[in-house]
Amino acid sequence: MEQLLTWFTQHQDMIYIVILMIFVGIEVIGRVPGVLHTPLMSGANAIHGVVIIGAIIVMGNADADDITALILGFLAVILGTLNVVGGFVVTDRMLEMFNKKK
Amino acid sequence: MNIMESLLLLIYLIASITFILGLKMLSNPKTARNGNVVAAVGMALAIAGTIALYTDASGDHLGNHIWIFGGLAIGGVIGTMSAKNVKMTAMPQMVSIFNGMGGACAALISIIEFKHIVHDFQPELYAGGGYTYFSTLDGTSLLIIMAGLIIGSVSFTGSMIAWAKLDGRLNDYAFNGQHIVNILLLLVTIGLTAMIIILRPEETITFFYAALALSAMYGILFVLPIGGADMPVVISLLNSFTGIAAACGGFLYDNTAMLTGGILVGAAGTLLTVLMCNAMNRSLLNVLIGSFGGSAQAGASGSGAQGNYKEMSLSDAAVLMSYSSKVVIVPGYGLAVAQAQHACHEMEKILTEKGVQVTYAIHPVAGRMPGHMNVLLAEADVPYEKLKEMEEINDEFSSVDAVLVLGANDVVNPAAKTDPTSPIYGMPILDVESAKHVIVNKRSMKPGYAGIENELFFRPKTSMLFGDSKKVLQDLIAEIKNL
Numbered sequence: 001m002e003q004l005l006t007w008f009t010q011h012q013d014m015i016y017i018v019i020l021m022i023f024v025g026i027e028v029i030g031r032v033p034g035v036l037h038t039p040l041m042s043g044a045n046a047i048h049g050v051v052i053i054g055a056i057i058v059m060g061n062a063d064a065d066d067i068t069a070l071i072l073g074f075l076a077v078i079l080g081t082l083n084v085v086g087g088f089v090v091t092d093r094m095l096e097m098f099n100k101k102k
Numbered sequence: 103m104n105i106m107e108s109l110l111l112l113i114y115l116i117a118s119i120t121f122i123l124g125l126k127m128l129s130n131p132k133t134a135r136n137g138n139v140v141a142a143v144g145m146a147l148a149i150a151g152t153i154a155l156y157t158d159a160s161g162d163h164l165g166n167h168i169w170i171f172g173g174l175a176i177g178g179v180i181g182t183m184s185a186k187n188v189k190m191t192a193m194p195q196m197v198s199i200f201n202g203m204g205g206a207c208a209a210l211i212s213i214i215e216f217k218h219i220v221h222d223f224q225p226e227l228y229a230g231g232g233y234t235y236f237s238t239l240d241g242t243s244l245l246i247i248m249a250g251l252i253i254g255s256v257s258f259t260g261s262m263i264a265w266a267k268l269d270g271r272l273n274d275y276a277f278n279g280q281h282i283v284n285i286l287l288l289l290v291t292i293g294l295t296a297m298i299i300i301l302r303p304e305e306t307i308t309f310f311y312a313a314l315a316l317s318a319m320y321g322i323l324f325v326l327p328i329g330g331a332d333m334p335v336v337i338s339l340l341n342s343f344t345g346i347a348a349a350c351g352g353f354l355y356d357n358t359a360m361l362t363g364g365i366l367v368g369a370a371g372t373l374l375t376v377l378m379c380n381a382m383n384r385s386l387l388n389v390l391i392g393s394f395g396g397s398a399q400a401g402a403s404g405s406g407a408q409g410n411y412k413e414m415s416l417s418d419a420a421v422l423m424s425y426s427s428k429v430v431i432v433p434g435y436g437l438a439v440a441q442a443q444h445a446c447h448e449m450e451k452i453l454t455e456k457g458v459q460v461t462y463a464i465h466p467v468a469g470r471m472p473g474h475m476n477v478l479l480a481e482a483d484v485p486y487e488k489l490k491e492m493e494e495i496n497d498e499f500s501s502v503d504a505v506l507v508l509g510a511n512d513v514v515n516p517a518a519k520t521d522p523t524s525p526i527y528g529m530p531i532l533d534v535e536s537a538k539h540v541i542v543n544k545r546s547m548k549p550g551y552a553g554i555e556n557e558l559f560f561r562p563k564t565s566m567l568f569g570d571s572k573k574v575l576q577d578l579i580a581e582i583k584n585l
Contacts, residue, residue: 014356025480029374032129051344053208054360055207060164060166060216061164064166065347070169077174083181086180088141095138099297
């Protein structure tokens with residue numbers, strides 16, 4: 001129990017962020033009209049591409065002689081970039097069609 | 103804390119705000135496109151800031167810049183090209199692929215970080231007190247690494263299966279006892295995770311890769327049997343999975359941008375998933391254990407609708423619609439496959455010129471993704487006001503003269519209301535039967551994606567118009583013009 005409390009104290013700012021973001025995420029989505037569900041899903045898909053930051057950190061910290069880490073990190077950066085760039089471009093293409101008709 | 107570090111934290115704060123703002127703007131048709139740009143700018147800032155300013159605990163900057171920029175360039179070019187060239191109909195598959203890439207990225211990060219922990223593990227530190235979970239930072243890190251690994255790889259393989267199924271490369275597949283196998287896989291993976299956290303890292307390398315293999319397996323088996331109307335739900339769910347996997351990275355690196363972005367998408371994606379389940383009147387659990395595919399087959403053979411259907415000629419259909427005062431078009435996946443959205447808009451314009459009031463009835467799960475039909479029709483410049491959502495249009499069907507169902511099936515299946523044994527029983531449907539005439543355009547009498555017969559086709563009010571949607575619409579346009 002004491003260990004659990006210590007753990008909570010150490011990580012409390014992170015835990016706060018998690019809880020608040022859960023509410024923010026729900027609030028923000030709650031007002032979305034059905035028409036925009038696909039672009040929204042696609043946009044959210046691009047945003048979780050933020051995992052690319054982790055890939056960059058891993059890549060940047062890899063030892064120059066650790067080939068496995070270099071290759072895996074490189075692959076992670078490529079995949080993460082695909083998620084981010086592809087996600088935003090696809091979303092933009094979808095939304096472009098909504099705007100065009102005005 | 104030096105200035106660079108503070109600056110990076112500030113950049114992460116800005117990025118987090120752009121993510122929230124971006125999602126909020128995406129929720130309004132007027133601001134949606136800018137919202138996407140806002141989030142993209144925030145993302146670019148966060149990426150650039152990380153490369154330039156990030157320092158680790160010992161104050162070292164990131165190295166391997168050539169690798170980083172190389173990866174960014176390759177991913178950027180491939181991502182842009184594939185996103186630019188993909189057809190509107192293949193959009194859902196594309197989103198699924200990009201989602202899988204994010205999941206794979208998260209899993210790779212976990213693999214590398216686990217190797218670091220094994221590599222840096224110093225047994226002598228724990229020689230006296232023993233190695234216990236909460237006493238060490240490694241324990242927490244390991245838990246997060248495992249969460250990222252499991253969720254990330256489930257998301258990756260699941261998304262790939264979803265892609266293959268949507269792309270028609272893979273059929274639904276279920277075997278007896280699949281649910282039990284799935285639950286067992288999950289339990290074993292959780293058990294392995296517990297072992298990895300409790301035991302010393304150097305003893306658990308095999309367990310780690312076993313957990314990786316099992317969660318990849320779980321992702322495959324979890325999506326494989328799910329078919330029909332559930333695919334949008336699955337993509338949305340996997341989307342939120344990847345969000346959570348990204349957030350794990352945020353925990354691991356104490357990185358607020360990753361944490362906010364990941365959790366935001368995780369929460370929003372989960373809510374969106376639940377909303378979609380509600381639209382089909384099914385519980386998330388019901389979708390999760392993948393019962394749809396199996397029971398759909400049982401339902402199809404058990405209570406198949408039978409009888410005679412009647413065909414209609416193109417000219418009859420053209421006359422019927424031209425002399426109606428109100429026509430409702432119900433688009434479905436068949437329209438998307440045939441790329442018939444432009445022909446559809448064309449016909450709608452001609453009918454409108456003739457004084458017919460034409461609207462579109464959009465079922466929330468028509469097509470392969472929620473809003474799929476909206477995007478498709480928007481591409482063909484169909485005005486926003488002509489698209490009516492299900493709740494709005496269902497009361498109006500009684501005053502409608504003719505309904506034209508274009509490649510939609512399950513969303514107009516009356517079995518959802520009348521047949522408790524039907525797998526789609528309880529799903530709200532478009533009430534097309536209240537209209538005076540129903541014209542159904544399909545390629546053949548084959549059942550829809552959910553694999554169930556549709557009684558609607560055998561009703562006296564219904565006339566069938568077989569053929570590819572695009573071809574049929576073009577012929578209809580010619581006929582209407584000739585009247």
